[in-house]
Amino acid sequence: MTAEVLSIGNEVLSGRTLDTNFQVLARLLEESGARVVGHQAVPDDAAAIAAALALAHSRADLVVCTGGLGPTPDDLTVDAVARALRRRVVRDEAVLADVRARWASMLRAPMPPSNDRQADLPEGAVAWKNPVGSAPGIHLALDEGKHVVLLPGVPEEMRELARLHLAPFVRGASTISVDYCVVRTVGIAESLLEQRLGDVTARLDGAAVAYLPGQGGVDVRITVPGGLDAPARAAWSERARALVRDAAREYVYSEDDRPLEQVVGDLLRERGWRLAVAESCTGGLLGGRITSLAGSSQWFDGGAIVYANEAKTREAGVAPELLAAHGAVSEEVARALARGIAARFGTACGLGVTGIAGPDGGTPEKPVGTVHLAAVTPDGEHHRKLQLRGNRAQVRERAVTFALDLLRRRLLGLPASSTGAIGTPPGEPRAT
Ligand code: AMP
Ligand code: MG
Helix, strand or coil: CCEEEEECCCCHCCCCCCHHHHHHHHHHHHHHEEEEEEEEEEEHHHHHHHHHHHHHHCCCEEEEECCCCCCCCCCCCHHHHHHCCCCCEEECCHHHHHHHHHHHHHCCCCCCCCHHHHEEECCCCCCCCCCCCCCEEEECCHHHHHHEEEECCCCCHHHHHHHHHCCCCCCCCCCCEEEEEEEEEEEEEEEHCCCHCCHHHHHCCCCCCCEECCCEEEEEEEEEEECHHHHHHHHHHHHHHHHHHHHHHHHHHECCCCCCCHHHHHHHHHHCCCEEEEECCCCHHHHHHHHCCCCCHHCCEEEEEECHHHHHHHCCCCCHHHHHHHHCCCCCHHHHHHHHHHHHCCCCCEEEEEEEECCCCCCCCCCCCEEEEEEEEEEEEEEEEEEEECCCHHHHHHHHHHHHHHHHHHHCCCCCCCCCCCCCCCCCCCCC
């Protein structure tokens, strides 16, 4: 089954809204067994929607639209799609009852009549119940095996409806079943990883291997061949994972879906150790990443944002002489931050992050992107100097990832970094 996504909304075209719905939908469609062959961003305009729909139908079996299902007059996806497909619009009484019940359960004020529109469907369509909002999803089966699905634009609603209704529909309609095994790596560049993996594709009977970089790590995603029964699929996946593991070794942090912060948390929990963090250039992003994980209170105590030198001294006990002698962005200060914050919080482990995120503040000796990280555990201490590229946001984001990885490496008794690592300039001595 082929699919195309239409992201409908003036806010998407004006750049005020980033089209994250496309990313979510494309991934879900692909993982459910559809091949995404097109994507269009379309304004809230009936003629434009009709034209986009016609083009999409010329090349895809399934057209998934997101956006324009709200109650306000600027939301006209249902009317426009119905007109383009020459269907009447009919009000669905069951959906209307749902919309009203939802309103009554949340708000005291009477529901404005404009909300009734959210119960309007193109004739012959099926409504998919929306558990997190009022506008239902709409599924319309057309002639010749073609389908149109309309989903709301609000990302949470779109995602839930896609997960609950669209994915099962696509899995049922698609002839291929797609199963992936994913090995997640951190600290190694995509191209170096590919080089290390070498002829993995050949050794896996030509299976598709995708390298998916993001947030400073690279996921290796291997498509498990179809037509295997469950035990054979499990054996094949284990063989694939072993090949990647042997090639990428200490760069591999997860062979299931666990994110890096969870891997670190699990290692800490196994040891009964807790963590505190002192953050300068990441300004709380590290604590934010950790606490985005439900249950992190089991191993994370908290931390301090120590942006000013005085704060480094006051909150993490960094000696002013150390700051004066080496500068705030230095190995010595990173180590003092990690030790100091652990002492302050009474935790077994500490992480210190200090760096120059840019765009200003760089010097020839310490250019923008210079970041010093330190991790302390009862087993010892790791320091790592990074020379990161990218803008301020990227430097900060990657510093968080590498700080977590440094602690992972310390906990596992691995070296602080290895050759081939991102952020290690050639010729720089290995940090330990
Ligand atoms: P709508 O269903 O068109 O009323 O959309 C409601 C809200 O969802 C908009 O105000 C946007 O903030 C958001 N939204 C709409 N389309 C998208 C999209 N393609 N990606 C991410 N967010 C979106
Ligand atoms: Mg809209």
